[in-house]
Amino acid sequence: MGTVEAANKDANGSLLEKNPTVVFVLGGPGSGKGTQCANIVKNFGYTHLSAGDLLRAEIKSGSENGTMIQNMIKEGKIVPSEVTIKLLQKAMQESGNDKFLIDGFPRNEENRAAFEKVTGIEPAFVLFFECPEEEMERRLLSRNQGREDDNIETIRKRFKVFLESSLPVINYYDAKGKVRKIDAARPIEEVFETVKGIFGPKNEKAD
Numbered sequence: 001m002g003t004v005e006a007a008n009k010d011a012n013g014s015l016l017e018k019n020p021t022v023v024f025v026l027g028g029p030g031s032g033k034g035t036q037c038a039n040i041v042k043n044f045g046y047t048h049l050s051a052g053d054l055l056r057a058e059i060k061s062g063s064e065n066g067t068m069i070q071n072m073i074k075e076g077k078i079v080p081s082e083v084t085i086k087l088l089q090k091a092m093q094e095s096g097n098d099k100f101l102i103d104g105f106p107r108n109e110e111n112r113a114a115f116e117k118v119t120g121i122e123p124a125f126v127l128f129f130e131c132p133e134e135e136m137e138r139r140l141l142s143r144n145q146g147r148e149d150d151n152i153e154t155i156r157k158r159f160k161v162f163l164e165s166s167l168p169v170i171n172y173y174d175a176k177g178k179v180r181k182i183d184a185a186r187p188i189e190e191v192f193e194t195v196k197g198i199f200g201p202k203n204e205k206a207d
């Protein structure tokens, strides 16, 4: 076994020993996944890992994959699973936690199957933030965080990728009874009330 594969197996071995709880957080671009994850972290002690944030950090780090990732993000395309899964595994390992919100992943069937194969982890459940496109478009165009993909041309491409590649993943988990669908078109606090109901009072952090 090569050094990289061995390191990967080691990282995963110690991750699995912790029997981690993983919740996938899915929904269209701008449906409010990141916003709600921040609230869940405060209340329920999860570590929030956004696949998009990890990929953007990888570009900034000057990694050899940086240019490829940047081009994919500009086009709203999905980065090869191998790259994203390595970043997720490393972040999980380094967090020291055993409860993870994995936001924006799996984005397609390849992401889903590869994550299960490489990590051996199945999600406890999947949060699905459902929101009409017009509302998501409005939110993304006023997000103002300087993201290269928050322009109307890329936003439309991201919507298409969501419908064609990400919805089938949600349907896959739905057939297994794992999807918790949330109406995300309401104000942030109202959406969070529903989210709280899903995680349940017994999981709430003491202050």
Ligand SMILES: Nc1ncnc2c1ncn2[C@@H]1O[C@H](COP(=O)(O)OP(=O)(O)OP(=O)(O)O)[C@@H](O)[C@H]1O
Pocket: 027, 028, 029, 030, 031, 032, 033, 034, 035, 036, 052, 104, 139, 140, 142, 143, 184, 185, 186, 187, 188, 189, 191
């Ligand atoms: N329920 C809401 N009502 C109105 N605005 C919201 C709501 N939730 C989030 N927002 C705003 O919409 C924008 C997008 O939210 P957020 O970044 O959480 O979405 P996201 O699903 O993580 O997006 P992406 O997939 O593009 O990273 C942000 O500016 C956020 O403040």
Ligand SMILES: Nc1ccn([C@@H]2O[C@H](COP(=O)(O)O)[C@@H](O)[C@H]2O)c(=O)n1
Pocket: 029, 050, 051, 052, 053, 055, 072, 073, 074, 075, 076, 077, 078, 079, 080, 084, 103, 104, 105, 106, 107, 111, 149, 158
């Ligand atoms: N599993 C993923 C997640 C994201 N990407 C790329 O990053 C872009 C931004 O993602 P956000 O979740 O932050 O909106 C996304 O459009 C993809 O280009 C990915 O490839 N794989």
